[in-house]
Amino acid sequence: MKKLSLVAVSLLSTLVAGQASAAADTTGFYVGGALNRVTVEAFDDSETGTGFGVYGGYNFNEWFGLEANLFATPDLGDSDVDITAGALTFAPKFTLQINDMFSAYAKVGVASMAMNVDGLGFDEDFTGFGWTYGVGINAAVTERLNVRFSYDVTTGDLEADHKHLNVNDIDTDMKQLAIGVHYQF
Numbered sequence: 001m002k003k004l005s006l007v008a009v010s011l012l013s014t015l016v017a018g019q020a021s022a023a024a025d026t027t028g029f030y031v032g033g034a035l036n037r038v039t040v041e042a043f044d045d046s047e048t049g050t051g052f053g054v055y056g057g058y059n060f061n062e063w064f065g066l067e068a069n070l071f072a073t074p075d076l077g078d079s080d081v082d083i084t085a086g087a088l089t090f091a092p093k094f095t096l097q098i099n100d101m102f103s104a105y106a107k108v109g110v111a112s113m114a115m116n117v118d119g120l121g122f123d124e125d126f127t128g129f130g131w132t133y134g135v136g137i138n139a140a141v142t143e144r145l146n147v148r149f150s151y152d153v154t155t156g157d158l159e160a161d162h163k164h165l166n167v168n169d170i171d172t173d174m175k176q177l178a179i180g181v182h183y184q185f
Contacts, residue, residue, distance in 0.1 A: 024100060024101065024140030024142075024143055024144075024146070024184070025143055025144060025184050026059055026062045026095070026097065026103070026140075026184070027059045027060070027061060027062065028058065028059060028184060028185050029056070029057070029058050029184075029185040030056060030057060030058075030059070030146070030182045030183060030184045030185065031054075031055070031056035031182060031183060031185075032054070032055055032056065032146070032180050032181050032182020032183060033052070033053065033054050033055075033180060033181065033182075034052065034053040034054070034055060034071070034150075034178040034179065034180030034181075035050070035051075035052060035178065035179055035180075036050070036051040036052060036053055036071055036073070036176040036177065036178040037049075037050060037051075037176065037177045037178070038050070038051040038071070038073040038076070038085065038174060038175070038176045039173075039174070039175045039176075040073070040076055040083060040085045040115065040172065040173070040174050040175075041172065041173040041174075041175075042115065042126075042158075042170050042171070042172045042173075043170060047076035047077050047078075047083055048076070049073045049074075049075055049076040050073065051071055051072055051073030051074070051086075051176065052071065052072065052073075053069060053070060053071030053072070053176075053178065053180070054069075054070050054071075055067060055068065055069040055070070055180065055182065056068060056182070057093065059093075059095070059184075062095065062097050063094060063095050063096070063097070064092070064093070064094060064095070065092070065093045065095065066090070066091070066092055066093065067090075067091055067092075067093045067107060068088070068089065068090050069087075069088070069089045069091075069132075069152070070086070070087075070088045070089075071086055071087060071176060071178075072084070072085070072086030073085055073086065077117075077119065080119050080120055081117060081118070081119030081120060082116075082117075082118045082119055083115065083116070083117055083118075084115065084116045084118075085113075085114070085115040085116075085172075085174055086113075086114055086115075087111045087112065087113045087114070087130075087132070087154045087174055088111065088112045089109055089110070089111040089112075089132040089152075089154060090109050090110055090111075091107040091108055091109025091110070091132055091133075091134075092107060092108070092109060093105050093106075093107040094106050094107065095138075100140070101139055101140050102137065102138065102139055102140075103137070103138045103140075104135070104136070104137050104138070105135065105136050105137075105138065106133075106134070106135050107132075107133065107134050107135075108131070108132070108133040108134075109131070109132050109133075110129065110130075110131060110132065111129065111130045111131060111132040111154045111156060112127075112128075112129055113127065113128055113129070113130050113154060113156045113158055113172065113174065114126070114127045114158075115127075115158060115172060124160055124161070124162060125160070125161040125162070126158035126159065126160055126161070126169075126170060126172070127158060127159065127161060128156050128157055128158040128159050128169070128172075129156055130154060130155050130156020130157065130172075131154070131155055131156065132152060132153065132154040132155075133152070133153055134150055134151060134152030134153065135150065135151055136148050136149060136150030136151065137149050137150075140184075143184075144183055144184050144185075145181070145182075145183060145184075146181070146182050146183075146184060147179070147180070147181050148179070148180050148181075148182070149178070149179055149180075150176075150177075150178050150179075150180065151175075151176070151177050151178075152175070152176050152178070153173060153174070153175050154173070154174040154175075154176075155171075155172065155173045155174070156171075156172055157169050157170070157171055157172075158170050158172050
């Protein structure tokens with residue numbers, strides 16, 4: 001987590017020092033990718049790992065847009081149990097332009113979640129729907145290229161597909177701290 005924060009601060013500092021004078025385009029379609037530090041809380045326990053994601057959306061104007069985010073983490077858990085988790089989220093996004101380079105945003109929406117627990121003689125899939133919310137800071141590197149630092153929480157009640165664990169459903173929180181890069185069309 002500290003390494004991800006240091007990378008984000010270093011990258012944003014470099015961007016501020018080398019900022020071009022052209023105003024950033026803040027409307028239209030955008031698409032990008034992110035590197036995430038994901039924490040999954042389930043079964044009265046939490047596991048943390050590195051994940052990845054893709055996101056995209058459409059900004060109708062400089063303050064309102066819609067965004068979809070697909071993220072996954074392939075290897076959570078210890079040496080005995082492997083946990084894979086991910087979600088597809090869809091949310092309205094509200095943006096506050098701070099200046100030509102920086103903006104802050106908040107979003108809240110719906111999510112489709114999935115998790116697989118494999119180990120100690122069982123393999124169980126959990127799926128369900130939930131809610132997502134998040135905040136972030138965006139830096140326009142050029143007129144079209146943006147870097148952002150974000151924190152998102154996705155929460156829901158997931159049901160077991162096969163019920164091997166004698167567990168019908170679990171309350172699950174997926175928290176992700178991410179640094180992303182996207183292109184504004």
